[in-house]
Amino acid sequence: MANITITPAGQLYLCKTPLENDYKNQLTFANATAQYNYFVSKIAHTFDNYTYMKKDGAIKVGKNIDEIIDCNYLFYKNTGFTSKWYYCFITNMEYVNENTTLINFETDCFQT
Numbered sequence: 001m002a003n004i005t006i007t008p009a010g011q012l013y014l015c016k017t018p019l020e021n022d023y024k025n026q027l028t029f030a031n032a033t034a035q036y037n038y039f040v041s042k043i044a045h046t047f048d049n050y051t052y053m054k055k056d057g058a059i060k061v062g063k064n065i066d067e068i069i070d071c072n073y074l075f076y077k078n079t080g081f082t083s084k085w086y087y088c089f090i091t092n093m094e095y096v097n098e099n100t101t102l103i104n105f106e107t108d109c110f111q112t
């Protein structure tokens with residue numbers, strides 16, 4: 001059996017947006033480019049070269065929780081596997097250590 005090496009290439013962006021997972025205030029866009037440009041304008045923190053990110057899961061990021069606690073939204077793409085962007089609500093953050101935070105998220109079905 002051959003060993004397959006996967007080079008981490010995922011893109012992850014944390015944002016602060018007016019969106020909440022109650023879906024009461026959603027945004028609409030003319031097209032996917034306008035949607036992407038809006039969310040790019042809301043980026044607070046960028047993380048590159050992540051391994052595959054699972055839908056509705058959790059991910060550890062190399063930031064202290066106090067640096068990212070004001071973010072309520074994220075979007076990501078599993079580069080190398082797909083060109084699709086996944087838009088997600090941040091549902092919880094947990095302190096792991098001084099330089100690591102565990103972020104729980106769920107997919108925003110409307111935006112994705």
